[in-house]
Amino acid sequence: MPSELPVNILLVDDHSENLLALEAILQGLGQNLVRATSGAQALRCLLNQDFAVILLDVQMPEMDGFETATLIRQRERSRHTPIIFLTAFSTNDSMVFKGYSLGAVDYLFKPIEPEILKSKVAAFVDLFQKTAKIERQANQLAALNADLRKSEEQFRSLSACSPVGIFLTDIDGNCTYTNPRYQSILGICDEDCLGKGWLRSLRPEDRDRIFADWSAAAQQGQEYYSEFSIVTATGILRWLTLRSSPMLSNEGEVIGYVGTVEDISDRKQAEEERAKLIREQAALKEAEATNRMKDEFLATLSHELRTPLNSILGWAKLLRNRKLDEKATARALETIERNARLQEQLIEDILDVSRIIRGKLVLNICPVNLVSVIETAVETVRLQAEAKNIAFEFAVPAIAPTDKANIPPTKEDNGHFSLAKHLASPFMVSGDPDRLQQVVWNLLSNAIKFTPENGRVDITLSTDNNYAQIQVSDTGIGIKPDFLRYVFDRFRQADGSTTRSHTGLGLGLAIARHLVELHHGNIYADSAGEGQGATFTVKLPLLAAKQSQNLKKAEIVESVSSPQLPLNNVQLLVVDDDTDTRLFLSAALQQSGATVRAVSSVNEAILAIQEYPPEILISDIGMPEEDGYTLIRKVRLLEAERGGQIPAIALTAYAREEDSTEAIAAGFHMYASKPIEPAKLINMIVKLLKVNLKSPLS
Numbered sequence: 001m002p003s004e005l006p007v008n009i010l011l012v013d014d015h016s017e018n019l020l021a022l023e024a025i026l027q028g029l030g031q032n033l034v035r036a037t038s039g040a041q042a043l044r045c046l047l048n049q050d051f052a053v054i055l056l057d058v059q060m061p062e063m064d065g066f067e068t069a070t071l072i073r074q075r076e077r078s079r080h081t082p083i084i085f086l087t088a089f090s091t092n093d094s095m096v097f098k099g100y101s102l103g104a105v106d107y108l109f110k111p112i113e114p115e116i117l118k119s120k121v122a123a124f125v126d127l128f129q130k131t132a133k134i135e136r137q138a139n140q141l142a143a144l145n146a147d148l149r150k151s152e153e154q155f156r157s158l159s160a161c162s163p164v165g166i167f168l169t170d171i172d173g174n175c176t177y178t179n180p181r182y183q184s185i186l187g188i189c190d191e192d193c194l195g196k197g198w199l200r201s202l203r204p205e206d207r208d209r210i211f212a213d214w215s216a217a218a219q220q221g222q223e224y225y226s227e228f229s230i231v232t233a234t235g236i237l238r239w240l241t242l243r244s245s246p247m248l249s250n251e252g253e254v255i256g257y258v259g260t261v262e263d264i265s266d267r268k269q270a271e272e273e274r275a276k277l278i279r280e281q282a283a284l285k286e287a288e289a290t291n292r293m294k295d296e297f298l299a300t301l302s303h304e305l306r307t308p309l310n311s312i313l314g315w316a317k318l319l320r321n322r323k324l325d326e327k328a329t330a331r332a333l334e335t336i337e338r339n340a341r342l343q344e345q346l347i348e349d350i351l352d353v354s355r356i357i358r359g360k361l362v363l364n365i366c367p368v369n370l371v372s373v374i375e376t377a378v379e380t381v382r383l384q385a386e387a388k389n390i391a392f393e394f395a396v397p398a399i400a401p402t403d404k405a406n407i408p409p410t411k412e413d414n415g416h417f418s419l420a421k422h423l424a425s426p427f428m429v430s431g432d433p434d435r436l437q438q439v440v441w442n443l444l445s446n447a448i449k450f451t452p453e454n455g456r457v458d459i460t461l462s463t464d465n466n467y468a469q470i471q472v473s474d475t476g477i478g479i480k481p482d483f484l485r486y487v488f489d490r491f492r493q494a495d496g497s498t499t500r501s502h503t504g505l506g507l508g509l510a511i512a513r514h515l516v517e518l519h520h521g522n523i524y525a526d527s528a529g530e531g532q533g534a535t536f537t538v539k540l541p542l543l544a545a546k547q548s549q550n551l552k553k554a555e556i557v558e559s560v561s562s563p564q565l566p567l568n569n570v571q572l573l574v575v576d577d578d579t580d581t582r583l584f585l586s587a588a589l590q591q592s593g594a595t596v597r598a599v600s601s602v603n604e605a606i607l608a609i610q611e612y613p614p615e616i617l618i619s620d621i622g623m624p625e626e627d628g629y630t631l632i633r634k635v636r637l638l639e640a641e642r643g644g645q646i647p648a649i650a651l652t653a654y655a656r657e658e659d660s661t662e663a664i665a666a667g668f669h670m671y672a673s674k675p676i677e678p679a680k681l682i683n684m685i686v687k688l689l690k691v692n693l694k695s696p697l698s
Contacts, residue, residue, distance in 0.1 A: 004129045006030060006031045006032045007031050007032065007051075007052040007125055007128050007129060008031070008032045008034055008049050008050065008051045008052060009026065009029075009031050009032065009033050009034065009051060009052055009053055009054075009055070009121060009125070010034050010036060010042060010045055010046070010051045010053075010054040010055065011023065011026075011033060011034065011035050011036065011055050012036045012037075012038075012039065012041075012042045012054065012055065012056045012057055012060075012065070012068065013037070013055075013057040013060070013086070014037055014038060014057065014059075014060045014061060015057075016037065018057065019035050019037070022055060022117075023035075025112075025114040025117055025118055026117070026118060026121055028118070029118065029121065029122055029125060031052070031125055034049070034051070038060060038061075038062065038063065039060060039062070039063035039064070039065070039067060039068030039071070040062070040063060042054070042056070042068055042072075043068070043071055043072070043075075046072065046075060046077065046078045046081075050077070050078075050081075051078070051081055052081075052082070052124050052125045052127075052128035052129075053081070053082045053083075053084060053105075053121055053124035053125065053128070054072070054081055054082065054083045054084070055084050055086055055117075055121070056068060056069060056083050056084070056085055056086065057085075057086050057087070058085050058086065058087040058095065058099070059087065059088070065085055065086075065087075065099075066098060066099065066102055069083055069085075069099075069102040069103065069104065070102055073102065073103050082105040082106075082124045082127075083102075083103060083104045083105060084104065084105060084106040084107070084108060084120065084121075085099040085104045085106070085107045085108070086108050086109075086110060086112065087099075087107070087108075087109060087110065088109070088110040105124075106120060108120075160179060160180065161180065161181070162179055162181050163181060164181060164260050164261070164262050165178070165179060165181045165182030165183075165184075165185045165186070165260060165261035165262065166178070166179040166181070166182055166258070166259070166260055166261075167179075167182050167193070167258075167259050167260075167261065168247075168256060168257070168258055168259075169244075169256055169257045169259070170256050170257075171218070171254055171255070171256060171257075173196065173211070173214065173215060173218065173257075174194075174195050174196060175193055175194050175195060175196070176194065176256070178193040178194075182261055185238065185240065185261055185262075185263050186201040186230065186232070186261070187201065187232030187233050187234060187236070188200070188201055188233070199211055201230050201232070202228070202230055203228075203229065203230060203231060206228050206229075210226060210228060210242075213226065214226075214242075214244065217244075218244075218246070218254075218257060221246045221254050222246075223243070223244065223245045223246075224242070224243065224244045224245075224259075225241070225242070225243050226241070226242050227239065227240070227241050227242075227264070228240060228242070237265075238263055238265050239263070239264050239265045239267075239268040240261055240262065240263060240264065241260075241261070241262045241264050242259060242260075242261050243259055243260050244257045244258065244259030244260075245257065245258055245259070308339030308340070308342045308343050309339075309343070311335050311336070311339045312335075312336050312339050312340060315332040315333075315335050315336050316332075316336065318332060319332050319333075340675070344675055349507040349508065349511060350507070353507055353510065353511065356510075356511065356514045360658075361514070361515075361518065363431065363432040363435055363518055363519070364432045364434070365430055365431060365432060366430070366431075366432075366433070367428055367429075367430060367543060368428070368429050368430070368431045368432075368433045368436060369427060369428055370427040370428075370429060370436070370461060370468055370470065370540070371396055371427055371461065372433075373433055373436050373437045373440060374394060374396075374440050374459060374461060374470065375394070376437055377437050377440040377441045377444055378392070378394050378444065378459065380441055380444075381441065381444045381445055381448060384445070384448050385448050385457060388448065388451070388452075388453045388454075388455070389453050389454050390448060390451055390453070390454070390455050390456060390457055391455070391456040391457070392456075392457050393456075393457075393458050393459070394459045394460075394461075395458065395459065395460045395461070396427075396460075396461045426463065426542075427461060427463070427468050427542070428542065428543040429468055429519070429540045429541065429542060429543060430519075430541075430543055431519045431540065432519075435515045435518075435519075436515070436519070436540075438511070438512075438515060439512045439515050439516060439523075439538065440459075440470065440472075440538075442508035442509065442511060442512045443470075443472040443509075443512060443536050443538070444457070444459070444472060445508065446508055446509060446536075447472050447473075447474035447476065447534075447536075448474075450474065450476035450477050450534070451474045451475055451476035451477075451533075452476065452477075455474065455475040455476060456474065456475045457472065457473070457474045457475075458471075458472070458473045458474075459471070459472050460473075463542065464539065466541060466542050467521070467539040467540060467541055467542060468539070468540050468541075468542050469537060469538070469539050470537070470538040470539075470540075471535060471536070471537050471538075472535070472536045473533065473534070473535040473536075474533050474534055474535075475533045476533055476534060477530065477531060478527045478528065478529055478530045478531050478532040478533055478534055479525060479527035479529075479530075479534050480529065480530055481527075481529060484525060484526075484527060487509055487525050488509050488510055488512075488513040488523070488525070489510060509525075509536075512538075516538055516540070519540055519541075520540075520541055521538060521539050521540040521541065522538075522539050523536065523537065523538045523539075524536075524537055525537075567589065567592040567593045567594035567682060567685060567686070568593040568594075569593065569594075569595060570593070570594045570595065570615050570616065570685065570689065571594075571595050571597075571612075571614040571615045571616075572589055572594050572595065572596045572597070572614055572615065572616050572617075572618060572685070573596075573597050573598075573599070573605065573608055573609065573614035573616070573617050573618065574586060574589070574596055574597070574598040574599070574618045574619075575598075575599055575600070575601075575602070575604075575605045575617070575618070575619040575620060575623075575628070575631060576598070576600065576619070576620040576623070576651070577600050577601065577620065577623040577624060578620070579600070581620070581674075582598040582600065583598075585598070585618065585651075585681075586598045588678035588681070588682075589678075589681070589682070589685075591678075592678075592682050594685075597614065601623065601625070601626070602623070602625070602626035602627075602630055602631045602634065603626075605617075605619065605631055605635075606631070606634055606635070609635060609638070609642070609643040609646065610638070610642055610643065613642065613643035613646060614643075614646065615646075615647070615689065616646070616647050616648070616649065616685050616688055616689070617632075617635065617646045617647070617648040617649070618648075618649045618651055618681075618685075619631055619632065619648065619649070619650060619651065619668075620651055620652055621650055621651075621652035621659070621663065622652060622653065628650060628652065628663075628666075628668075629662070629663070629666045632648055632650075632666050632667040632668055633666060633667060635648070635667065636667045647669050647688040647689075647691075648667065648668045648669055648670075649668065649669065649670045649671070649672065649681075649684055649685070649688070650663035650668040650670070650671045650672070651672050651673075651674065651676065651681075652671075652673060652674060653673065653674045659671070669688060670684050670687075670688065672684060
């Protein structure tokens with residue numbers, strides 16, 4: 001509440017120094033001090049202003065204080081204004097009596113005690129303010145009473161044109177009165193509202209329920225409230241609120257019900273728009289958070305790509321100096337290869353996320369033995385665990401004896417898949433063995449990364465109802481409770497700062513979750529908190545036992561690649577604008593016995609083919625001026641004897657599914673992404689040489 005406005009205090013004295021003294025005493029009250037140096041001037045001040053109190057000097061020339069007080073009391077406006085006389089003649093009792101007889105409220109003798117004067121004036125100021133407040137309240141009350149009388153006069157007319165629908169019913173729910181607004185809201189006339197006609201306005205599916213609820217409340221003499229929608233005779237959808245209360249007789253018996261109906265369609269629409277706005281704001285907030293995470297991810301990506309480059313380039317320069325001994329050279333080559341593979345894995349993770357986002361990740365489904373999948377992943381990461389002296393154990397229950405009468409003999413452990421072991425395993429699922437191995441590898445790598453030296457990582461494989469269950473537990477740094485729900489999100493890491501203790505892009509778990517879900521399984525994480533380790537659980541649906549026993553040998557996937565065959569005297573043409581790539585491919589293929597010709601552009605390649613057609617064409621896709629697609633299209637326009645049907649392999653750093661599709665559609669027979677292992681490229685060449693191509697694919 002704001003403080004009261006300052007009130008007026010009139011100071012009357014013919015000596016200016018006395019007025020200054022009075023102002024000094026009273027200025028702390030925060031009121032409006034008005035000065036007058038004579039009785040006449042004081043009367044002029046009273047013409048247009050009201051004063052809480054008047055301090056009036058008795059001894060003044062021309063018109064003394066008593067005369068001035070007499071004239072003040074004669075004026076209606078100042079008849080009751082408090083007057084305090086001030087005088088230096090304290091011994092004259094007759095003067096004091098005269099002052100009180102003229103209506104003075106007090107009499108102070110000079111010299112005046114400041115605190116006494118101040119307290120007396122403050123009391124009259126407070127009295128003036130309270131009196132003014134009471135007058136205001138009285139005026140307000142009078143205005144309210146006038147409004148009430150007016151409202152009573154207008155009540156009947158207002159009920160007829162009320163913006164709210166009003167109705168009356170008897171104790172059986174028969175409507176006896178409705179106002180025009182009620183009829184307008186429901187879209188029916190007065191006659192249709194009476195009785196139980198109002199129920200026809202309700203939608204058929206709501207009619208019985210609403211009337212039953214209303215009747216139940218009415219029988220118990222309770223108030224009723226409901227929100228529902230109707231469709232008017234003209235097809236307009238409206239949302240309504242219906243309220244009703246019992247009407248009681250003087251004896252307290254229910255004699256009927258009075259109720260209101262209100263159209264809340266605008267409110268419902270506003271609520272819907274508000275909810276939509278909230279959803280949009282939440283989506284915007286989520287998008288902003290996602291953008292921040294992507295920014296952090298890009299910064300991390302830059303770090304993760306540059307860090308291995310530092311080792312690769314550094315060791316490469318040392319190798320160029322040729323000052324390393326044999327042991328240091330081997331270490332340099334191992335470091336370069338390890339960091340290059342690390343970069344390749346980073347790129348593969350990014351491409352997997354891209355495939356996931358676009359829904360382009362495809363599985364090669366076949367029966368899979370999870371024991372073999374886990375054993376392979378364990379061997380892959382075992383060196384990482386040993387480097388940190390981490391206890392690493394894979395536990396799997398003993399396989400129950402099975403009928404092996406019709407199972408082919410088991411091969412020794414020479415790199416081939418054991419059919420007997422495969423069929424005997426109770427941990428058979430339907431899935432993509434490479435992708436399932438990727439899931440296990442990601443979980444194991446994650447556990448090893450976040451487990452300190454001398455820690456422990458355990459892998460257990462078991463069955464739970466109709467599911468195979470893989471659990472990876474570690475004694476690592478654990479997961480904060482508030483981050484546990486985000487642990488499988490893309491572009492999100494618990495620590496995204498430049499001072500984070502662990503490297504990586506944080507994509508492995510997101511990829512693992514999507515791969516598990518593609519296999520109709522589920523994955524979840526659990527941790528007791530920071531420093532308490534973590535456990536990741538994967539559940540995959542098992543193949544039926546009968547289905548596992550009926551597997552044919554042809555359905556079992558061999559775990560070893562086709563043997564590499566030498567390319568003795570095979571004529572190859574390599575096309576790549578990158579000099580280092582051309583030299584690498586030429587050297588690798590020549591070591592396998594091939595005769596290699598390498599060129600750097602489409603024009604050079606066409607001339608080489610026309611001059612002496614090779615047996616296999618290997619071409620890069622992304623090249624300046626004219627790319628690999630242009631080259632293969634030009635080659636396919638050549639006559640067969642001039643090289644138009646040469647088997648061709650597309651080799652490129654573009655690794656999306658659509659790139660592979662476009663390459664095949666353009667006329668290539670095979671497609672491989674960089675970086676490529678020489679053995680893989682040689683296998684592709686061997687396969688093309690063994691295929692009898694009748695016509696080029698296009």
